Amino acid sequence: MRPGGICIVAALFASVGSADVCAPAGLQGTYGFQLTGTTTIGSQLQPVVTVGRLVFDGEGGVTGVSSVSFTGLYLGNPVSGKYEQRTDCSVSWSLQDDSGNFQHFEGTMRPDGRRIQFRQTDPGGASGGTLLKSSDTCQEQDFRPRYRFRLTGRQINVDTAQPAGSVSAEGIIENRGGQLTLTLSGETASPGAGTAEVDGDCFVRLHLIVPFEAGRTLDANFRGILVDRSSELLGMATDPGTALSLRLTAP
Numbered sequence: 001m002r003p004g005g006i007c008i009v010a011a012l013f014a015s016v017g018s019a020d021v022c023a024p025a026g027l028q029g030t031y032g033f034q035l036t037g038t039t040t041i042g043s044q045l046q047p048v049v050t051v052g053r054l055v056f057d058g059e060g061g062v063t064g065v066s067s068v069s070f071t072g073l074y075l076g077n078p079v080s081g082k083y084e085q086r087t088d089c090s091v092s093w094s095l096q097d098d099s100g101n102f103q104h105f106e107g108t109m110r111p112d113g114r115r116i117q118f119r120q121t122d123p124g125g126a127s128g129g130t131l132l133k134s135s136d137t138c139q140e141q142d143f144r145p146r147y148r149f150r151l152t153g154r155q156i157n158v159d160t161a162q163p164a165g166s167v168s169a170e171g172i173i174e175n176r177g178g179q180l181t182l183t184l185s186g187e188t189a190s191p192g193a194g195t196a197e198v199d200g201d202c203f204v205r206l207h208l209i210v211p212f213e214a215g216r217t218l219d220a221n222f223r224g225i226l227v228d229r230s231s232e233l234l235g236m237a238t239d240p241g242t243a244l245s246l247r248l249t250a251p
Contacts, residue, residue: 020089026113027085028058032134032225034234040124047154047243049236072156132227138202142230147173153244202226
């Protein structure tokens with residue numbers, strides 16, 4: 001074999017050796033998730049945001065709750081199903097809600113089992129999914145004093161189910177005992193305000209008033225879940241006529 005061929009073979013073995021390997025029981029415990037994007041499931045192309053909490057039992061079973069904003073309406077359902085996690089770090093799961101509908105997902109897990117990037121595999125499903133390890137329980141002090149925030153999405157006409165405008169904002173949220181101050185990046189508007197209440201299952205209820213330039217203001221309610229040791233929050237707006245995602249990240 002030529003020297004060049006030996007180098008190629010060595011490189012191939014090095015590539016195989018560096019592939020991620022996950023422990024058989026790496027996917028286990030409580031996770032929070034957010035799924036965003038567009039979907040054609042059940043209708044024409046629509047923006048969609050889903051947030052929820054799943055508990056993987058280590059034996060192939062999963063239970064939890066999933067909330068979705070779709071066609072301008074907010075719906076929440078308990079879910080249950082099955083999952084499979086493989087040593088190559090690929091994972092898949094299916095969920096059934098209390099109305100009998102099934103949804104299917106697949107993704108790739110980080111070797112430490114704390115983060116999974118996933119997509120919905122049903123035809124027309126959304127593709128921007130993140131699943132992060134969460135705590136079993138949370139307290140008010142778990143919501144940190146300072147986060148960076150990013151808010152994106154669409155407003156929806158609930159009568160026609162058609163997008164009616166876009167929303168985009170980012171900046172800093174400061175928390176003082178559940179009272180929030182929002183400072184937007186690159187905006188000359190006055191600071192925004194809000195409130196946050198932490199539930200024992202690590203869901204957080206937020207009310208945000210976000211002022212924009214030219215006198216525009218967003219006044220909306222959100223539901224989010226604290227993940228990754230409370231360093232992040234994955235959230236969504238719960239008001240009719242919205243498909244807005246919220247992401248908080250500790251600096």
